Amino acid sequence: MVTTPLLPSDYLDLVSPLRAGADLRGRIEAVHPETGDSATVVIRPGRGWRGHTAGQYLRIGVDVDGRRLWRAYSITSPTDRRDGRVTITVKAVPDGKVSNHLVRCARPGTLVHLDQPTGDFVLPRAKPAKVLYLTAGSGITPVMGMLRDAELADVVMVHCAPQPQDVIFRGELHALVAEKKLRLTEVHTETDGRLDIARLGELVPDWAERETWACGPAGLLDAAEEHWAEHALQERLHTERFRPRIVVAGDGGEVRFSATGTTVDADGATPLLDVGEEAGVLMPSGCRMGICFGCVTPLKAGAVRDLRTGEITEAEPGVLIQTCVSAAAGPCDIER
16 A cells, blocks of 8 residues: 555665566676777676576667667676676677667666576587687677686687777787687788688688587678588587578568557568567567567568568467568568
């Protein structure tokens, strides 16, 4: 009666938002610039945090311009950090609402919403004798979590970035090289051109003997998967994609978000998740590449196309779609 119309827990959240039993939140405690367009965000998670495995990612909900937007970022801190904090390292991308906000506007003391970490881009319990990390751009972030977490006997990294100053964690990487804990090859694409996977043997002669973890743009990962397959070594290659590989674009159409009454025109190549967020619709989401099912939503009418396979899904009772990897294939109605 005293707290009506709110619940007692609502008041507890104001006093102790990171308490046990509350929705999982975190408090930003520091933001450290890494390069001109990237920063490491230090977060103290609430007491419900269950810990992570190096290489996993974290969904974070951030309020931007009055809207809560969810994105997924790799955890770059080791699993045994003594102060209990975790870090994500974010690269601001053009038109990226959350990434630009975190890199340029986030301040210590800000509360964010968290999900428990997930993902299988991790080292096995039995550590390989020889490891190759093949990364580009922000694809270095999950690998950095691995490097900080476990010291391996023989580690080689090939990392691609436009210029030396664009290499995230460059100082720390070169310190590992000086300590003989890492062999590093930097490919600066503005002067060296893109990495030709077919010539990987020139940089890493024993690449075929190494268990490999690769993360970066789709072009790099597509080429790596093809190269490893040609040599019948697919089982030794582990990849992490931040975006789905788009196979087919449909024709698009009018999209209605029936719960809010919002109607917009969409092309056949833009995920419905992005379409909804741009229109101001509150859209649940996770990794944005179709593996976490955090964006599953009922399709009430019409049809959508899976951007990974080109497969068409038509509306019928009980049909659910993943908005992060589905685009309009004609007029459709999404229950949001």
